[in-house]
Amino acid sequence: MVVSERKLTAQEIVDLSKEFTFFSWSVQGETNPIPVAKAEGVYFWDAQGKRYLDLASQLVNANVGHQNPRVVRAIQEQAAQLAFVAPGMTTEPRALLGRKLSEITPGDLKKTFFTLGGAEANENAIKIARFYTGRHKILARYRSYHGATHGAMALTGDYRRLPAEPAMPGVVHVLDPYCYRCPFGWTRQTCHRECISHVEEVIQHEGPDQIAAIILEGVTGTNGLIIPPDDYWPRMREICDKYGILLISDEVMSGWGRTGTWFAVDNWGVVPDIITTAKGLTSGYVPLGAVIVREKIARFFDDKYLYAGLTYSGHALACAAALATIEAYEQEGIFENARKVGAYLGRRLEELKSRHPAIGDVRYIGLFSALELVKDRASKEPADLGALRKFLLERGVYVFNFRNILFVVPPLIISEEQLESGLTLLDEGLAELMP
């Protein structure tokens, strides 16, 4: 059936979807999906014509905005010419994208294994790290999300790991640089960086020569937008070098201009051994993920078998979408806008915090930001965000939250005026519902 011949009503779309398809991370009977009919720029419209301002970039991936003409055209042209070939063959978009990724990643990160998304990127990064080092343990953080496949779920530290256990063996979790709720009991003024020294202590207990890699989100996304202190990443690099452990930066959410730079680690001048990424790589137009490794790891496999494979690795349509997305980032001033509007967003969040006692903390870097809402600033007891989300949705503002943490993560093309229209409603909602 061609697109123009489809004609379900909004309710039929919802009903059929609920009856015949599963929705992620939810009790199926309680889901309430928005039937989306079209999107453009920073907005999307439901099937009844209601417009929403997308302050979530869907799932923090539509960095380039919705329906960017350059990306849509590239997909159309590639589909018309050659949509797919087997992964053992190659195509022009795959060749060009491989080279482009080596240019925009820091240091000597050079060679890419393509996947379909973030979880698979992390799965393959673990395999590569284990083959390369001959070691099997992986360190990850508790407040983290690395994907929903079996191994990625084992890396994930948050509540979603527990029902999946026993998961992949060999993963050890460490505590986070979560300054607002410091796991070591300090404040920013009294901090001793136990979040760093603790990692080294865990390494000692676990046996440094058994640890293949440490995987860290560049900036922790879903689990609360946790921005590490400035010396955190450089010191992780030092610790990894000291023990011959590979440093993996999961840039699935924090990459692609979200923090104002290509990758979050660029903010601290650190070169990880492996970057895993997805989401903003194509801004979600076509699924694609990537594992990008440094030259020494690439060379290792020159004369050794790479035990990794996916039918869709290096998918031509996805690579063409990524090339056009990267071209848009480079030629449409998108990261510059993220930095400029991000500075405005930071000022506005501080200002909201100064007026609303329900805001316990605000955290922001580029257009990657969150408000942590509490019942009481002294106890920091988490607030419930159900009513606030409903208030915003009714007024056409779409946000996503993780428990009591509300994210403001719009497409990177948003203007100050568009952002302000959402922040004004957030201000009103906080005043009305959380005085």
Ligand SMILES: Cc1ncc(COP(=O)(O)O)c(C=O)c1O
């Ligand atoms: C940091 C991080 N890593 C990995 C993933 C998993 O990516 P995907 O859903 O494409 O498998 C996500 C998804 O939100 C993520 O935020």
